[in-house]
Amino acid sequence: DGIRDDLVTGVQTCALPISTEQMNIVIVGHVDHGKSTLIGRLLADTNSLPNGKLEQIKATCEANSKPFEYAFLLDALKDEQSQGITIDIARVFFNTKKRNYIILDAPGHIEFLKNMVTGAARAEAAILMIDAHEGVKENSRRHGYLLSMLGIRQVVVAINKMDLVEYNKTIFDRVKKEYSVFLETIGVQPIAFVPVSAFHGEGVTKFSESMPWFDGDTVLTHIDSFKKEESNHHKPYRMPVQDIYKFTETNDTRRIIAGTIETGTIAIGDEVIFYPSKKISKVATIESFNTEKKEVASSGEAIGLTLETQIYTKPGELMAKVGEPLPHISYELHVNLFWLGKKPMLLDKRYKIKCGAAGIPVYLKKIHRILDASDLSTHEKKQQIERHDVAECVLQTTKPLSFDLSADIATTGRFVIVDDYEISGGGIISKTVSESKSRIEDYIQRREFAWEKGAIKPKARSEKLKQNPKLIIITGPVGVGKQALAKSMEEQLFKQGKHVYYLGLSNMLLSLGSDRFHTIHDRDAHIRQLGEVSHLFTDAGLIVITTISDLDDQEATILKLLSHPNELIVISMGEKALTEFPVDFELKESLSLDRQVGRVLNVLKEKSILLDDYSI
Ligand code: GTP
Numbered sequence: 001d002g003i004r005d006d007l008v009t010g011v012q013t014c015a016l017p018i019s020t021e022q023m024n025i026v027i028v029g030h031v032d033h034g035k036s037t038l039i040g041r042l043l044a045d046t047n048s049l050p051n052g053k054l055e056q057i058k059a060t061c062e063a064n065s066k067p068f069e070y071a072f073l074l075d076a077l078k079d080e081q082s083q084g085i086t087i088d089i090a091r092v093f094f095n096t097k098k099r100n101y102i103i104l105d106a107p108g109h110i111e112f113l114k115n116m117v118t119g120a121a122r123a124e125a126a127i128l129m130i131d132a133h134e135g136v137k138e139n140s141r142r143h144g145y146l147l148s149m150l151g152i153r154q155v156v157v158a159i160n161k162m163d164l165v166e167y168n169k170t171i172f173d174r175v176k177k178e179y180s181v182f183l184e185t186i187g188v189q190p191i192a193f194v195p196v197s198a199f200h201g202e203g204v205t206k207f208s209e210s211m212p213w214f215d216g217d218t219v220l221t222h223i224d225s226f227k228k229e230e231s232n233h234h235k236p237y238r239m240p241v242q243d244i245y246k247f248t249e250t251n252d253t254r255r256i257i258a259g260t261i262e263t264g265t266i267a268i269g270d271e272v273i274f275y276p277s278k279k280i281s282k283v284a285t286i287e288s289f290n291t292e293k294k295e296v297a298s299s300g301e302a303i304g305l306t307l308e309t310q311i312y313t314k315p316g317e318l319m320a321k322v323g324e325p326l327p328h329i330s331y332e333l334h335v336n337l338f339w340l341g342k343k344p345m346l347l348d349k350r351y352k353i354k355c356g357a358a359g360i361p362v363y364l365k366k367i368h369r370i371l372d373a374s375d376l377s378t379h380e381k382k383q384q385i386e387r388h389d390v391a392e393c394v395l396q397t398t399k400p401l402s403f404d405l406s407a408d409i410a411t412t413g414r415f416v417i418v419d420d421y422e423i424s425g426g427g428i429i430s431k432t433v434s435e436s437k438s439r440i441e442d443y444i445q446r447r448e449f450a451w452e453k454g455a456i457k458p459k460a461r462s463e464k465l466k467q468n469p470k471l472i473i474i475t476g477p478v479g480v481g482k483q484a485l486a487k488s489m490e491e492q493l494f495k496q497g498k499h500v501y502y503l504g505l506s507n508m509l510l511s512l513g514s515d516r517f518h519t520i521h522d523r524d525a526h527i528r529q530l531g532e533v534s535h536l537f538t539d540a541g542l543i544v545i546t547t548i549s550d551l552d553d554q555e556a557t558i559l560k561l562l563s564h565p566n567e568l569i570v571i572s573m574g575e576k577a578l579t580e581f582p583v584d585f586e587l588k589e590s591l592s593l594d595r596q597v598g599r600v601l602n603v604l605k606e607k608s609i610l611l612d613d614y615s616i
């Protein structure tokens with residue numbers, strides 16, 4: 001379909017910056033419609049090329065009796081590239097009197113789409129190129145749609161290769177009309193349509209006599225009149241938490257919360273809230289890399305913060321400011337999704353969603369509409385999302401996701417979908433779902449429905465075993481003695497004739513290791529497994545004891561749902577990661593093991609888990 005995966009170029013010119021204002025512009029369009037040629041022309045005609053470069057390449061072409069191409073300029077500059085920037089779409093730098101530009105050349109290949117969708121490549125404005133001779137093609141439409149989805153509103157359409165149609169006004173008008181109709185349906189209003197011959201330099205920086213019928217501006221004039229986007233400083237504060245660093249001093253319990261501010265500003269003393277845990281604290285200090293300590297920081301800055309109180313937050317959370325509009329939290333999202341994966345996106349298959357710094361399991365729950373982005377035809381009945389489809393659909397997570405609606409805050413309203421470690425799609429969050437339900441809740445409903453029950457009623461089992469089955473979770477930081485307590489409890493209860501089992505699902509698997517990507521992924525899977533196993537055991541009447549480091553609200557909720565109807569008891573030791581989920585008993589670390597066990601067994605008795613008299 002004309003998508004080329006092989007074109008990877010990186011370009012940098014030596015021109016010195018004249019002005020400090022900078023703007024990113026992307027050039028999109030169908031294969032061979034002249035994107036690289038236009039860029040080459042812009043470089044040549046704005047004197048942004050190193051001296052003699054153009055002549056040198058023309059001479060080389062002549063010597064090899066090869067026709068000269070402006071695109072060769074880009075390749076040649078790439079070879080000269082000094083700063084070793086490797087990025088997967090060509091970046092070309094050039095300046096006008098007004099400002100400095102970075103032009104992203106998008107040869108229509110998949111990396112580009114990926115970068116646009118993920119936000120790795122950001123552009124404030126776009127030039128859409130259409131070959132006058134060939135007319136509107138799939139990518140002209142796809143890219144137009146993508147720009148609209150990504151919220152790039154400043155678009156100029158260059159109708160190129162006018163020389164091939166004898167600079168004919170009728171043909172220009174026809175292509176313009178056809179494309180305008182399309183753009184209108186997707187809500188894109190181009191600033192202008194410009195007839196161009198990139199190769200011959202018509203309409204790029206000047207018009208000669210070729211098109212007297214056209215009285216509009218050149219492409220360059222339009223580029224210079226693109227407006228800078230409004231700054232993100234004035235939006236609500238959002239910082240995805242990338243990392244938490246601990247101080248190395250033994251008695252220093254402070255932590256540095258690191259990330260890049262997406263929008264808004266933050267100052268020392270501001271009250272902040274973390275989503276989805278909803279932990280609240282105040283900013284104590286703002287540390288910034290390689291600079292002095294600061295009082296205030298704002299969007300675009302990578303910072304580290306310390307807080308006045310020690311709260312448990314972790315990478316993946318979204319930080320906001322109390323008193324400002326807060327992020328949404330939901331298990332279900334209405335999204336517009338652009339699929340790039342080789343394999344189609346399937347209903348009920350487990351993927352991973354990345355939004356802000358969060359990465360959690362996600363499922364495609366419902367497809368409302370699938371749009372073929374090239375002709376905008378819709379398919380209401382399609383049950384999977386094919387490569388290059390745009391879908392309006394509902395995604396469902398197993399844990400609550402914090403985000404913004406893309407219309408409110410673009411960066412935290414955007415996500416990507418990872419399938420098997422590869423970014424396979426992405427899009428924007430358009431709406432929340434009222435009364436959203438977790439993936440797990442839906443699953444439990446199905447499980448309960450399908451569960452074939454035996455003849456023995458739970459009550460009879462409880463009376464016989466003299467206990468009410470329960471999953472008992474001991475949680476707390478690593479190294480507070482959770483396992484010792486769990487094993488000792490198992491022993492004590494066993495001695496008293498209880499039917500008890502210590503489920504020693506390795507703590508290694510359930511603690512955050514250094515390779516976060518893997519461990520978070522695995523941790524979710526193990527929590528899920530633990531929930532299923534303890535559901536079986538408690539259904540059989542057992543008391544199950546297990547330990548989990550730093551159990552958080554979302555995980556506790558999942559385990560509670562999975563253990564239904566027997567649910568769970570949570571005992572915490574030391575610092576708690578839980579905020580809203582109720583803890584049944586908080587143990588002091590300073591107690592001896594025997595006394596800890598005694599306290600916990602008392603709690604179990606009070607909660608009618610142990611049904612007869614006992615003594616220790
Ligand atoms: P991809 O990067 O492969 O997607 O193509 P592209 O859009 O960058 O097109 P490119 O600039 O490489 O141009 C493709 C062909 O069209 C080249 O042979 C160019 O010389 C030719 N071309 C570009 N602009 C013009 C033009 O205005 N007139 C004519 N006659 N040919 C042009």
Ligand code: MG
Binds near residue numbers: 105107
């Ligand atoms: Mg090209």
